[in-house]
Amino acid sequence: MKHLVAPSLLSANFLDLRKEVEMINKSDADWLHLDIMDGVFVPNISFGFPVLNALKPMCQKPMDVHLMIVEPQKFIPEVAATGAYMMNVHYEACTHLHRTVAAIKETGMKAGVTLNPHTPICLLEDIIQDVDMVLLMSVNPGFGGQRFIEYSVDKVARLREMIDQKGLNTWIEVDGGVNLETGKRLVDAGADVLVAGNFVFKSSDPIQTIKDLKAL
Numbered sequence: 001m002k003h004l005v006a007p008s009l010l011s012a013n014f015l016d017l018r019k020e021v022e023m024i025n026k027s028d029a030d031w032l033h034l035d036i037m038d039g040v041f042v043p044n045i046s047f048g049f050p051v052l053n054a055l056k057p058m059c060q061k062p063m064d065v066h067l068m069i070v071e072p073q074k075f076i077p078e079v080a081a082t083g084a085y086m087m088n089v090h091y092e093a094c095t096h097l098h099r100t101v102a103a104i105k106e107t108g109m110k111a112g113v114t115l116n117p118h119t120p121i122c123l124l125e126d127i128i129q130d131v132d133m134v135l136l137m138s139v140n141p142g143f144g145g146q147r148f149i150e151y152s153v154d155k156v157a158r159l160r161e162m163i164d165q166k167g168l169n170t171w172i173e174v175d176g177g178v179n180l181e182t183g184k185r186l187v188d189a190g191a192d193v194l195v196a197g198n199f200v201f202k203s204s205d206p207i208q209t210i211k212d213l214k215a216l
């Protein structure tokens, strides 16, 4: 499939979220990526459900919610209530991942499982058939604007191989340090969805930057 682009709101101007979401609505972005952090699972705090619920009536793109929090299973109903399309939970934060994935899907949302840079893809061997998407972190989660971890390209290629070998159509999303150069290599390695925060929102022409990412 042609890859998708999901700008991450974390790098947007929070004083003018309405304008930022209107820009996303007008753009070629496929999804809007939303990063929720709790200051425990990651060393930073971002925004939570009040912000997502405020965006709900105005965001015309499917919401791709990335929970960087401990015990994400506690918040499945809250995420579903925001109208989210995809709920991503971290492998490292879920003791009963199989149960959590099933509970996410029961609400009608798609279920994504996220791996930190150090978490090997072989750990997905017995769950991948149940998940809609694997989100590979290509930076350590918690902040926008970090440097891309090179090894991620190889990780995408190996995950692509695992998915193809099993005859699945699980999507691969990559998050962190994505720009035109890293994005191209990720797409060539088999990524289906590119998340980009800084590269989109700090650019002088975000609409064109999204177009450029789509054209890779």
Ligand code: DX5
Pocket (backbone or CB within 6 Å): 008, 009, 010, 011, 033, 035, 066, 139, 140, 141, 142, 143, 144, 145, 146, 175, 176, 177, 178, 195, 196, 197, 198, 199
């Ligand atoms: C990082 C977040 C990312 C972040 C990416 O913890 O999960 O979604 O916004 O930002 P960039 O694209 O600037 O690396």
Ligand code: ZN
Pocket (backbone or CB within 6 Å): 008, 033, 034, 035, 066, 175, 195
């Ligand atoms: Zn993210």
